[in-house]
Amino acid sequence: MDMALHIVDPEVDSLLNTYLTGTGLTKTEAIRRLLREAVQRNRKKEKKAGLDAVLSEIWDRATRESRLPVLKEEVDALYEGTAE
DSSP: OOOOOOOOOHHHHHHHHHHHTTTOOOHHHHHHHHHHHHHHHHHHHHHHHHHHHHHHHHHHHHTSTTOOOOOHHHHHHHHHTTOO
């Protein structure tokens, strides 16, 4: 479903016009580009957060009082939970 975007916030309109200066882009193209870049940044953050959680869990398991080794199967199982 296509919907028109009507910008009524003067600051947003000003920022968009400033961004457009010298780019040769239309407002639609600029918004598409900026949104695409924002979505990509968010995906990277989510992937990094997932990897950080896996590494944290591995570290927690590796540093417990028992000092038991982390098995390859355990690491694989943790990583599988973050795969897309």
